Amino acid sequence: MPAMKNLVLAVALCLDNGVPPAALAADAAPTVTIENAFSPDGGAEALVLKVIDSAASTIRLAAYSFSSPHVVEALLRARQRGVDVRVLADTRRNARKNSRAALDRLVGAGIPTRLISRYALHHDKYIVADGVTVQNGSFNYTADAATANSENVLVVWNSERLAQSYLAHWENRWASGIDYARRPAAALAPRP
Template identity: 30%
Template sequence: MNRLVSLSVLLCLMAACAPSPARAAFTRASNAEPIQLWQDASIFQLIHALIDTARHRVLVEVYEIGRPDLISQMVNARHRGVDVRVVTDPTVQASRSAAAELDREGVPELFYPVDDAAHQIDHVKLLIADGEAVVGGMNWGAHSSRNHDYVVDTRMPGDLDRLTQIFEQDWSLAQGRPSPLTPRAGDIGQTAPGHEIRAMLRRVIGAARMRILAEVYTFTDPDVIAALAAARRRGLDVRILLDPSQPYNRPTFQLLRSSGVSVRWYPVPPGALLHAKAGLFDGELLLGSANWTYSGLDVNHELDVETADKRAVAGYETRFENDWATSPP
């Protein structure tokens, strides 16, 4: 109870320094709120608070780790007796440097054993701190806070159980003891092992009857392009925002536009990215680490979360409409 109170106070103090309303963090209304949507730089307010107040466990699996402040926080948590374990991707220089520093400080860390022949990466972004988990698209890089991105903060017991199982699956794999989870349908999906995220995306697109509003960093998968075109032919409001800095998005942009889908380039500020991989399908919000590409849906190790939480859906819808209005037609 003391941890919940202290975390609530800390988040409230941080919220006072949040960005402008269109880009502000959606702070918790109460300790009982089971789902929370966070976006952009405010995500790191949440991460700081969770690591600082953790008493039992801090489990981290993040593709890029390069923020000295978060490395120091994990070290401090370890020194106060918290079970801190870190899995990261060996192909990222910043993550290799972070892993070396964590190792020197006695923090258990492992590299995910990526399949080099398949050009695989461990693209997951996951933090589990005691009874709370953060899943989404935000890396922990030195400049990641500049990017437009989302995470879901969840206290749902079923989500926590599955996310913990996925972390332990990956920890065991990194130790040379592979024990892949049995694929299953649910609000948490992974890629490699399995194709749960592709199945989730296929399902929510097919089930949508009114609208599909998506912001995607890299989008090249032909099956998803075809599914969105089919949704537009069914009469849905289909609108897609893409990052103009990714050359792979240009053929997708033309294909979507020629099929009647409304698509725009997100106006990224200098030095920033539209790094989100998120979509609203009627009242279902799906977001996470997986780009809408063959690599993201079939090759890389990825992690996504789906929620129908009304506050999260409303928060995403508000931000999307603001982004759409400021993106040139």
């Protein structure tokens, strides 16, 4: 029964993201696996951290809201392991002090970080790890997402085709972003 549940989740994920189910089947070697978790019981954050901690070469993170100390620490550990980490976040949503502090830590550690304001909201919330694993869901990278909100996380491990679709989207948004370290002062002015 778990195999059927995973297949149904994979097909739903593909359809929701414009990837034909055949694309998943094309690389559906036995190593493609799916995990999911929910918050606020801590399971969602633990799964996000598992993805970050598993990365060996690259992490591309797209965030709407970014302030989680646990996610920051995991990204810093990845950077120390030699993983090429890059973070993209919504400009307006990350004007708060705790978000700026989190982003400052990343930049201070040499992690390229950009803000994007091209859209009404940069509402993406996903990670592409090593070009083969995708973490997606409603989970914002915040403490509240882990401890207070009802959130979900879905991870598709070892699906290069799906990961490449997300990576192309991420790279498109990255090209539209501005470097956090060189942002205009007004870009992160506190909200009224």
